Amino acid sequence: MSLGILTEEAIVPASRKPQKLRKGGGGFTKRTGTSFLVLAFLIASAIAWIAPLYLAIVNSVKTPEEYAASGPLSLPSQISFEGIVSFWQQADFSVKLWNSFQISFWVCLIAVALSFFTSYAVGIGRIKGRFWILGLFMVAFTIPGEALMYPLLRMSKMVGLYDNIWSLIIIFAVLQSAFGTYLLSSVLSDFPGEIIEAAKIDGAGTWRTLTSIVFPLTRPTLTVLMVFFFIWTWNEFLFPLVLLPSNDSQTVALSMGLASGQYTSDPTTQAAAALVGIVPTLLFFLIFQRTLLKGVTMGSVK
Amino acid sequence: MTTISDPATETAVLHLRKERSTSKGIYWPFLVPGLLGFGVVVVVSLLWNVYLSFTKWNGLGSPKWIGLENYQKLMVDETFWQSFLHSVVFIFAMAIVPTILGLLISASLFDYIGPRFGNRTSSAVRAGFFLPQIIPISIAGLLWTWLLSSQTGIINTVLKQIGLESWQQNWLGDASWAMVSITIVLIWIQVGYTVVIFMSGLARADQSVHEAAAIDGATWFQRFRIITLNQLAPEIGVVLLTTTVAALKVFAPVYVMTQGGPGTATTVPAYYSYFNFIQTSKVGYGAAVATVLAVLLIILALVILRFQNKQEENR
Numbered sequence: 001m002s003l004g005i006l007t008e009e010a011i012v013p014a015s016r017k018p019q020k021l022r023k024g025g026g027g028f029t030k031r032t033g034t035s036f037l038v039l040a041f042l043i044a045s046a047i048a049w050i051a052p053l054y055l056a057i058v059n060s061v062k063t064p065e066e067y068a069a070s071g072p073l074s075l076p077s078q079i080s081f082e083g084i085v086s087f088w089q090q091a092d093f094s095v096k097l098w099n100s101f102q103i104s105f106w107v108c109l110i111a112v113a114l115s116f117f118t119s120y121a122v123g124i125g126r127i128k129g130r131f132w133i134l135g136l137f138m139v140a141f142t143i144p145g146e147a148l149m150y151p152l153l154r155m156s157k158m159v160g161l162y163d164n165i166w167s168l169i170i171i172f173a174v175l176q177s178a179f180g181t182y183l184l185s186s187v188l189s190d191f192p193g194e195i196i197e198a199a200k201i202d203g204a205g206t207w208r209t210l211t212s213i214v215f216p217l218t219r220p221t222l223t224v225l226m227v228f229f230f231i232w233t234w235n236e237f238l239f240p241l242v243l244l245p246s247n248d249s250q251t252v253a254l255s256m257g258l259a260s261g262q263y264t265s266d267p268t269t270q271a272a273a274a275l276v277g278i279v280p281t282l283l284f285f286l287i288f289q290r291t292l293l294k295g296v297t298m299g300s301v302k
Numbered sequence: 303m304t305t306i307s308d309p310a311t312e313t314a315v316l317h318l319r320k321e322r323s324t325s326k327g328i329y330w331p332f333l334v335p336g337l338l339g340f341g342v343v344v345v346v347s348l349l350w351n352v353y354l355s356f357t358k359w360n361g362l363g364s365p366k367w368i369g370l371e372n373y374q375k376l377m378v379d380e381t382f383w384q385s386f387l388h389s390v391v392f393i394f395a396m397a398i399v400p401t402i403l404g405l406l407i408s409a410s411l412f413d414y415i416g417p418r419f420g421n422r423t424s425s426a427v428r429a430g431f432f433l434p435q436i437i438p439i440s441i442a443g444l445l446w447t448w449l450l451s452s453q454t455g456i457i458n459t460v461l462k463q464i465g466l467e468s469w470q471q472n473w474l475g476d477a478s479w480a481m482v483s484i485t486i487v488l489i490w491i492q493v494g495y496t497v498v499i500f501m502s503g504l505a506r507a508d509q510s511v512h513e514a515a516a517i518d519g520a521t522w523f524q525r526f527r528i529i530t531l532n533q534l535a536p537e538i539g540v541v542l543l544t545t546t547v548a549a550l551k552v553f554a555p556v557y558v559m560t561q562g563g564p565g566t567a568t569t570v571p572a573y574y575s576y577f578n579f580i581q582t583s584k585v586g587y588g589a590a591v592a593t594v595l596a597v598l599l600i601i602l603a604l605v606i607l608r609f610q611n612k613q614e615e616n617r
Contacts, residue, residue, distance in 0.1 A: 031418050039415055039423070042407065046430030049490065052445055053433065055456055071463055072456040118336035125329025133333075135607065140344045142603035144551050146575040147596035150585060151350035152343065174339040181336060206327045235438035237554040238572075242580065257440030257558040260447045267454040274448060277441040285436045 053278065059271035060084055067268050083272035087263075091255055092247060093276060099244075100234055100251040100280075103165050103172070108229035110173035112222050115180025120210055122181070123188025124196060134185055140178035145238045153242055167243050172236065176229045187221055188214070227288045234281065252277060348596070354589035361583050372590035382591065385569045391481060392552050392570065395488040397545035401538060403489075404496025407431065409530050411497075412504040413512060414522060428501060432494035439491065443558030446487045450474050450559075477567040480560050484568055487555060496541055503537035504530070536613055543606045550599060571595045 055072060060083050062076045087093070118137075122130045152171060153162070161167035191214065199209045215222075240254040250258075256277040263270035355372055357365035376382050411424040434442060449456045450473035458470045473483045511533075515525050531538075553572040556562055562569035562577060569577070571591055578588030 035414065035418050038410060039419055042410065042415060042427050045407075046427045049493070050430050050433050052449055052490075055449070056445055059456075071459050073460060073463070114336045114339060117332040121329040121332040125327065125332065127329050127333070133337075137340070138603050138607060139600055140340065142547055142599045142606075143344075143348065143596045144553075144572055144575075144592060144599060146553070146572050146579070146588070146592040147351050148344065148347040149576070149592070150354065150579050150589060151347035154350075155342075155347070170339070171343055174343040177336060178340065178344070200327065206329055206332070209327075210332075231436075235440075237438070237440045237557070238576070241557070242576075253438040253440045256438065256444050257554060260440075260444040260558045263448075265454065267448060267451070270444070270448040274441060274445040277444065278437050281436050281438060281441075 056271045056274040056278070059268055060275040062268050062271075064266065064268050072267070083268040084276060087259075087269050087272045087276060090269075091259060091273070093252075093255075095248060096250055096252045096255045097280065099165055099249060100253070103168050103251060104230045104233040106169045107172040107176060107233040108226040110169070111176035111180055111229045112226050114173060114177035115184050115225065116215070116218075116222060118177070118181045119184035119188050120214060123185040124191055124209075124214060125206070126189070130185075134182060137178040137181050141175065141182070149238065149242055152239075156243055163244055163246050163249050165244070165249055168239055171239060171243075172233050176232060180225050180229070183225070184218070184221065187218065191217075231281070231284070231288075252280065351589050351596075352593055354586055355593045357586045357589075359585040361585050365586065368586070372587050373594075375587070376590055376594065381566045381569060381574060382571075384566060385571045385574045388481065388568060388570050389550050389552070391485060392488060392549040393546050395485040396492045396549040396552070397542050399489050400492040400496045400545065401541055403493050404500050404541070405531070405534070405538070406526075407493070408497045408500035408504060409526050410522075412501055413509075413525075413530075428497055431497045434491045435494040435498075439554040440558050442487065442491055443555050446483075446490075447474065447559050450483055474560050475564055477564050480564060480568045484555060484559060487559070488549075488552070491555075492545065495545070499537055499541055500534055503534045507533040539609055539613075543602065543609065547599060547602055547606075550595065550602070 058075060059067060059072050061079045061081065063078075063080045063082060066077060118133070121127050122133055152167075156162045156164075156167040161170075195213060195217075196209060199213050204212070234251075235253050236251075237253050237257055240251045241257070244250050244254065256273065259270075259273050263273065354365060356367060356369055358368045358371070359365035408428075411427055415427070416424040437445075448454075452458060452470075452472040452475055455473070457473065461467065461469050471479050473479050507530075511529050512525055515529060520528075551572055552570050553576065556568055556570050556573045557576070560568045562573045572595065575588045575591035575595065578584040578591060580588075
């Protein structure tokens, strides 16, 4: 869950940075020999960082014969989708994609709704015992999944949701909303009290205030949370591993983890597997990057 | 209405005023769905798990109460202590090293490369480091298993091609290399996170101090050591704490790349707990390992809470 620790701060830089940097300023912008060296070194490191992905792409379109003959570093002489197609069929990848999508989709909707309601009571309602509630929720997203795993496994069997994606949807919705509540509560406690007050004077009840005032104004933040919940859920490994044993209910991240080592004698198929697994995440990162930035710039107006 | 015209309220501090003015209205129903889910998924499960840690059970029939026996066994269980030792190595790989690298990379990108070669250059380099962060960890594990594989892996193939055959290793299958290999993968994954957080911290910080120091003849490294590190102190704190939590929770990379092996060479607490629960059906023992880990992480969470409260006060 490496993305699990991304906070909102992580989304801020790209949107704010350009205004802060300026040209000019004497020695600050001079391109010396040293500066080219530093730049070369950084670029080389960044290239080394993306090299594994590059290698996956290059080798996933090679034939096994070419891989054996010319090794992993050479560019493919012809593009072959053999490895990708064979992995896709062996792993029944379309089913995994659809499962992952469904789980992530429902989790991000339900988790955002749960976080929003709870943090509305905590941040705006300022109900008694709110510090305890927040503390509890924080504990919920710090404890390891292993400490909940076995009871949840038994419970899902009891209610007949074992090997069913809904057990995962419920569990993740609650766990993600613990983080969401924690974050949203601090956002909402900065919400201008005058607006709430004005709504109350105009006769709006708490539900009305929530739907027609607080919700529209916090929508950008909620969108950001949704995108993050989606990605985190997509990437989860432990709970799918324990709760989704059958092939038809597995997720992308789970089937990839299980496929590791399965193709050691077939390196091009393994490269294809890595590539096929990476592409969806890469795609929605590219798509949602704009949503993230938009959400942040809109939210920063407050 | 009365709260607004009340003179005492007008002089009160902001958060007190808010508290009084919004304390009317009925808010508790909004807590119901969240707390209900939380109660079932977290509270019940956690307590159940603690109960199981005092029992002996293979998952069939009913658990047998054995008191503290599991914990007594843990105290002398070498694998258990070894797994925490591995966690310490992973704290180094996920918290310490990425923080140091992240500081150096982000500071040089932000106030050295950025102003000289433009924002695009620095954003592109940052994107390169960030890329591993967006891949699911299990897929990163799959990718590296392929790179590190002893027979057909890229690293060994390349070493052979350039005539360094003697450098070839069974990277994941050799007990003395497996930890090193996983450590490198974790660093690879984690650096992007620290770079992004630190760059956002730098964007918020006041740049005039830097400029003044530069005019006074301070070198880049002096400015880094004295100004940048101070400006980034809050971010460094947050990053160290959150990545330490993540390091203690490591499961997927170990499961995918080595299954805790060879032998127990790469076993971590989370994996050891899973192994007892599922692989060997020692449910009570697995629950005890998970409980110890949970207690440790809860303590860390409380430290984080305190840390954040302190920052709020300083603001």
